[in-house]
Every structure is written in structure tokens, then in C-alpha cells.
Amino acid sequence: MTEPTPSPLQPMPEDWRRALAVVAHPDDLEYGCSAAIAAWTDAGREIAYVLATRGEAGIDTLPPAECAPLREREQRASAAVVGVREVEFLDHRDGVVEYGPALRRDIAAAIRRHRPELVITLNHRDTWGAVAWNTPDHLAVGRATLDAAADAGNRWIFPELTGQGLEPWNGVRWVAVAGSSSPTHAVDATDGLERAVRSLLEHRTYLEALTDEDPETYVRGFLQQYTAAAGERFGGRPAVAFEVFGR
Numbered sequence: 001m002t003e004p005t006p007s008p009l010q011p012m013p014e015d016w017r018r019a020l021a022v023v024a025h026p027d028d029l030e031y032g033c034s035a036a037i038a039a040w041t042d043a044g045r046e047i048a049y050v051l052a053t054r055g056e057a058g059i060d061t062l063p064p065a066e067c068a069p070l071r072e073r074e075q076r077a078s079a080a081v082v083g084v085r086e087v088e089f090l091d092h093r094d095g096v097v098e099y100g101p102a103l104r105r106d107i108a109a110a111i112r113r114h115r116p117e118l119v120i121t122l123n124h125r126d127t128w129g130a131v132a133w134n135t136p137d138h139l140a141v142g143r144a145t146l147d148a149a150a151d152a153g154n155r156w157i158f159p160e161l162t163g164q165g166l167e168p169w170n171g172v173r174w175v176a177v178a179g180s181s182s183p184t185h186a187v188d189a190t191d192g193l194e195r196a197v198r199s200l201l202e203h204r205t206y207l208e209a210l211t212d213e214d215p216e217t218y219v220r221g222f223l224q225q226y227t228a229a230a231g232e233r234f235g236g237r238p239a240v241a242f243e244v245f246g247r
């Protein structure tokens with residue numbers, strides 16, 4: 001029996017200037033997405049990062065109070081490698097991020113501050129495909145980001161934001177979900193792949209706690225495999241895949 005051939009991924013929309021990436025943890029964007037970010041900043045697009053937490057529960061050997069500033073520094077360094085200068089933290093608590101109005105409001109406020117046409121987030125679905133279970137923070141932040149793209153444009157859902165000088169922004173045209181098991185679109189990762197490796201390597205303390213393997217060997221192997229898998233549906237070039245929700 002042969003598997004049906006999956007349909008090709010479509011090229012990502014090109015007619016936008018500003019994107020905002022909203023994820024739960026430091027390293028969420030570097031585990032796959034940052035080759036696409038590098039390609040976009042090369043093309044002169046503006047991209048900012050918003051992280052719901054500082055990833056302070058991510059390293060077993062480091063208590064959260066010591067871990068948070070270290071992971072913040074590593075995240076800012078990894079963003080700079082792919083041309084992203086603005087990195088904000090919403091300070092929800094790592095590991096127990098709750099989906100709900102408070103998270104939606106914080107993300108809607110970030111969308112109003114940055115006024116992006118494209119919003120990027122990470123897999124909001126229960127699994128990474130098959131039986132690889134996703135984490136609750138990714139579900140909460142992914143879903144809240146998909147919702148906040150609409151909340152940001154509504155004057156009345158979070159009226160306190162207008163009082164803070166954040167006028168509604170109804171200009172989000174797409175939300176692109178990285179790491180989805182149902183991707184629809186892709187970006188060529190050829191030119192950005194080397195910087196994606198450098199970008200993930202900036203999370204050095206985290207990587208050293210995660211694996212005994214040489215960090216560069218581990219990171220290069222992971223990203224080559226990740227981009228090659230998407231490339232099977234994108235003309236054989238290394239690629240970063242997204243599930244794109246239009247608005």
C-alpha cells in the first residue's frame with residue numbers, strides 16, 4: 001500500500017511589511033522558524049518578538065529566579081542574529097500559562113503596539129502530529145494569539161486598552177502557525193538556515209542542560225532535518241512550513 005502524496009505547500013503571502021511573532025518560551029522560534037525570520041528581515045521587513053514567559057522553568061538545575069534573566073539574555077541574542085531587535089516579555093508564569101481573557105488582552109495589546117499585518121505563533125494543537133503530545137503553554141499561547149488577532153481590532157472587548165492609548169488595530173491579515181501538523185504554506189529556508197543555526201545556538205545554557213551532544217552538531221542536525229521535511233512538499237528546497245489562517 002502506498003501513502004497518498006501530500007499536496008505541495010503554497011508560498012507564503014508576500015504583501016506585508018510588519019510581522020509580530022508571539023510564542024510561549026525563549027527558543028520556541030529558534031526551533032524551526034528563525035530561518036524564515038532571517039529571510040524576511042533580509043528583505044527589509046520589520047519583525048518583533050513577544051514571549052509570554054521568560055522560560056524560567058526550563059532548566060532543571062537552575063531555580064527560576066536565576067534562570068529568567070539568563071534565558072532573557074539568550075533570547076535577545078538569538079533574535080539579534082536573525083535581525084530582530086525588539087523582544088518583549090509578558091511575564092506569564094512558565095509552565096502554567098492559562099488560556100483566557102488575561103492572556104488574550106496582553107497579546108491584543110502587543111498587536112496594537114506593533115500593528116503587524118502578519119502574526120506568527122507556534123503550534124496550538126494538541127499534538128505535533130501522531131502521538132507526540134504538545135505542551136499546555138504552547139496550546140494556550142497559540143490559541144490566544146489566533147483569538148487576539150481579532151480582539152486587537154475590536155474597540156469593546158478590552159476597552160481598557162484604548163484608555164492606555166492603544167487604539168484598535170484591525171490590520172492583521174494572516175496568522176501563521178509554525179510547527180503545525182497541518183501546514184499549508186512554506187518559506188524557502190536556504191539563505192536563512194546558517195543564521196537559524198547560529199540563532200538557536202545562542203540558547204547555549206538551555207542546550208547544554210538539554211543534551212550531552214556537541215551543541216552545534218545537535219542544532220545543525222535538528223534544523224537540517226526540520227527544514228528538509230518541509231522541503232519535501234516545497235520543491236525539495238529546505239523550507240519552514242506554516243499553517244496560515246487568513247482573516
Ligand SMILES: [Zn+2]
Nearest residue numbers: 024025028138
Ligand atoms: Zn516552548
